[in-house]
Amino acid sequence: MARARGSARGSDRGGGGRVFRRAVADGFPPARLPAPVQVNALESFERLIGARCEAPLPLLEAAASVALYARQDFDPAQVVQTVRTWGERLRARIAPDASSVSRLRMLNHFYFDELGFGPDEDDYYCVDNSYLHRVVERRAGIPITLSLLYIEIGRAIGLKLAGVGFPGHFLVKLAMSEGALFIDVFGRGQTLSAEALRARLKAVLRGSDEPPLAPYLRAASEREVLARLLRNLKAIHAENEDWPALLEIQHRLVALLPDVPEERR
Structure with a gap:
């Protein structure tokens, strides 16, 4: 992995004033420097994810709450409400008999053109791209965080969307x-053919044989999506040598996947 960069400082790709106005308009302030928290952030996270690994969990709420350990002034509920409001706003525009393809087109226009979400290609490994509140504030992220928000808004308009790990x-x-249909949200809603998916898979696995595609295209559970997000954060904090932050993420991985020994290392 390339050398990680960034912090809660927020690299806004040259749009600091625009980001500030968007954040205030959406109902929550831009991120400030970390401060000591007065609540037990880990306990809050554990309550959200539940004790049983097979039970579903509220993915948006859990992902938004990850940053709670670092910020005294942070309210994850404001992030959740912002995303839910976007879904309600788009749902009001859609005819009850609209097809899935029509709904998908409207979602892409709303998400990428109106809200202005897109890939952070300039500073991919910036830690802000993996904390959901910063993705909402900056309108930039990496595949998993952009996809998580896209799925939440898409489900609000009746699309049967799921993440694919x-x-x-x-x-x-x-x-x-x-x-x-398989969609690359980081690619601004590009749909991928079976041939394109096979080419991507072969490039990643680097094997001489052509691997079967189907096992890699199953829908991921909410717990699997959250685990992948946390592992991304763990790797970035390790590259940045931010050991206190890495330890916070490690605690959450262990709470999320208590029966996976690898997550205790």
């Missing part, structure tokens, strides 16, 4: 009666 690059799956 594709090797090397998180994707989104749209289930339809005609079959499934």
Whole structure:
């Protein structure tokens, strides 16, 4: 992995004033420097994810709460409410009989053009790209965080969306009666053919044999998505040698996957 960069400082790709105005308009302030927290952030996270590994969890709430350990003034509920409001706003525009393809087009226009979300190609490994509140504030992220928000808004308008833990690059799956579409949200909503997916898989696995595609295209559970997000953060904090932050993420991985010994290392 390339050398990680960034912190809660927020690299806004030259749009600091624009980011500030967007953040205030959405109902929460831009990130400030970390301060000591007065609540037990880990206990809050554990309550959200629940005790049983097989039980579903509220992914948006859990992902938003990850940053609670670093910020006294941070309210994850404001992030959740902002995303839910976006979903309600888009749902009000859609006719009840609109097809899945029509809804998908409207989602792409709303998410990428109106809200202005897009890939952070300039500073991919900036830690801000993996903390959900900073992705919402900056409108920039990496495949998994952009996809998580895209899925939440898409489900609000009736699309059967799920994350796909594709090797090397998180994707989104749209289930339809005609079959499934696979979407690269980091690629601004590009749909991927079977040939394109095979080429990506072969490039990542680097094997001489052509691997079967189907096992890599199953829908990921909420717990699997959250675990992948946390592992990304763990790797970035390790590269930055931010050991206190890494330890906080490690605690959350152990709480999320208590039966996985590898997460205790």
